[in-house]
Amino acid sequence: MRELAAFYCPRCGYYAYYQTSRHPQCPRCHSQETMHMVRMHYKEFMDMSCQERDDYLGNEILKHNPSLMERLTEPHKKYNSREIIAEMNMEIMRLDTENKVLSDTIKWMHDTIWEMIREQKKAEQTGK
Ligand SMILES: [Zn+2]
Secondary structure, three states: OOOEEEEEOOOOOOEEEEEOOOOOEOOOOOOOOEOEEOOOOHHHHHHOOHHHHHHHHHHHHHHOOHHHHHHHOOHHHOOOHHHHHHHHHHHHHHHHHHHHHHHHHHHHHHHHHHHHHHHHHHHHHHHO
């Protein structure tokens, strides 16, 4: 039997167990990037508590984001979780706004397409 390993998604934090020979993609966020293999035995990973897994994966994800890591390790921020939380909060709010704009655009496109279809039908009915 093939060896198992824990894999995690650096984008959304999802994790699951797969065979080590696989290069899984995240089933949750469908990121193009393949999931990263956790560098410890899967049994060791399984034995950790949820909190420990969270901490461990949180650290791994941060390591793969050099710019964020750089900002977090600025000397005065090193032990300043308040600023880190504030910064992440801002990022989340920014992404929320972006999402809102995107869904508004989609709604607008949807409405426009329906409007066009209605116009077309009307033209077809009256034109002939
Ligand atoms: Zn993901």
